[in-house]
Amino acid sequence: MKKLIDYTKILRSKNAGPLFITFDLIFNTKEDMEYVEKRLRKEEIARVYDVKENAIDIISYGVVNSIKITFPRKNISGSLEDSDIYGCQQHMPLANILI
C-alpha cells in the first residue's frame, strides 16, 4: 500500500467555479493511472471529505494519463466559513488515501 500521491506526477486541487472543487491526478504512465483507477473508491473520498458519495464525479482522461475528481464545495468560495478561497490547498486528504 502506498499513498495516492506517490503514484502521481501531479496531484492538485482547485475551484471549478466558486461552487465546486476539482482534483487533477496526473500519472507518469497509463499503467499507474489504470492501477489507481481500479482501486480508488468514491466511498473513501466521501469519507475523507465528508461529502455525499453520489455527489462525487470521477472521470478518467486517458489522453494525458489522468483522473479528475469533482464535487460541490460544502462551504462555497468566500463564504464566512471558507478558509481556502481558490481551493488550491484541499488535496492533502486525497493525497493521503492508501491505495
Next chain:
Amino acid sequence: MKIVALNGLLGYGYSEEALNLAFSEKVDYLGVDAGSTDPGPYYLGSGKSFTDRGAVKRDLTLALPKALEHKAPFIIGTAGGAGSELHVRWLKDILLEIATEEKLSFKLGTVLSDVRTEYVLEKLDGGKMIDMSSEFPADRSAIKDSVRIVSQVGIAPIIELLKKGADVIICGRACDTAIYAAPCIYEGFNEGLSFHMAKIMECGAMCSEPVAAADVMQGYIYDEYFELRPANPVRRCTVDRVAAHTLYEQSNPYLIYEPDGVCDLTNSRFEQVDERTVRVSGSVFREAEEKTLKLEGVKCSGFRTICPATIYDSETVKNIDLIIKTVTDFVKENTQNTLPKDSYTINFKLSGGVDSSLGIIMDIVGKTQEIADTVCALARSRMLHCDYDGRKSTAGNLAFPFSPSDIHVGEVYEFSVFHLVKVDSLLETAQITTEVVGK
C-alpha cells in the same frame, strides 16, 4: 487567421519581446482576459479591481498601439476582474488615459452585462433559473439582498460589436472563451475548433513549457484544425500541456459548456507539428436547444474584524476545542443584552496544530464594524487568558504578531447568486454601445 492572446490575465505582465515577435507577422485579432471569480466575491461587491491599475496600464500601453497598427480588433473580456459596470468604467478610464498620452484614435465598443434584481426574480418565478450545485439552491431573499449581479455573456455581443467595426472592445462579465471564440466564429471558422482553441488561449502561455500565465500565446485557426505556438522563443507547446489544459479549473475535461451549447473534445486529436507547435483537430460543437447564461451576484454580509495569533504551547493546542467553546459561550453571554440577536458570526480559522504550533485567525463578521470590533475584543481577551486543566503557561495562551492585535478588514461580500438562467436571446442581458475615442 492569426489571433494573439496577450497573456492569461490583464495586469499579470508579459514579455515585451514576445509581443513584438507575435506582431512581426500579420495579426488579425488580439485578446486578453481581464477577470476571474477565483479571488472570491469581494471584488464584484466592492466594485474594485483585483488587478493593479499600474500593471494593467503597462500591459495595455504596449499592446494597444500594436493592435491598432495591425487593424487587429483588440478584445478585452471581464473588465476590472469582476466585469460589472463599475469595473468597465475603471478599465475604460485607463484606456482613455493611454489614448490621450499616446495620441491614439479608435472606435471603442463596450458591452455591459449587469442585470437588475427584478430580472433575476422574474427568471426565478418563471421557472427559468437552474441550480448549478445542490449545495447552493436559488434563494429569493439572497437575490433580493444582492448588491450587484452580472451575467456572463458569450460570443453574441462581441460579434455584434465586430460587425459594427469596433477596434477595441471592453466587455463586462464574459465567458473567458468568448474573447477568442467570437472573432473566429465571426470569421466563419468551425465552432468546435474555435471554442476549443479559445479555452486554451484564454490562459495565455499556460499550455506551454515553461508554463506561464504571464506571457503571449499565438493561435492559428484553419478550416480543419488549429495550431498553438507561444510567442516567446524560450517556450514551447507540447501535446501533453495542450491536452492537459482542459483539466484545469474545469469539472469535466471532455466538455466545455458555453451559453450557446457545448464543445465536445472526446474525439480531439493532438499532434506535435514542430518543436514548439501543437495542432488540434476533431473538436465538435453541439448547439444547445435551450440557451443559458450564468449569473453571478453578491450580497454584503457585514463588516469584518480579525485577530491573528499563534499558540506554541502543545498543552494549549491539545485543549483548543474546549478553549473555542469557552470563548464562544463567553462572547454570547456577554453580548446578549447589548447586541442585537444574530448581529455577528465568529469563525475560528485554524491551521497546523497536530504535533506543532497552531495558527488561529479569529474571524468576526458583524452587522456593523463596531459590533465586529466589540466581539473581536471580547473573543481575543477571553482566549488569551482561557484556563484549562493542567495549564502551566498561565501568563497567556496567544502570541500576537501585531500591535494592534485586531485588524479591520471592512465590508464582507458573499456570493448570493451563482446560477444559470434560460434566455430567449443571448443578447438579452447585454447593453452594447460604440463611441469614437481621440480626434
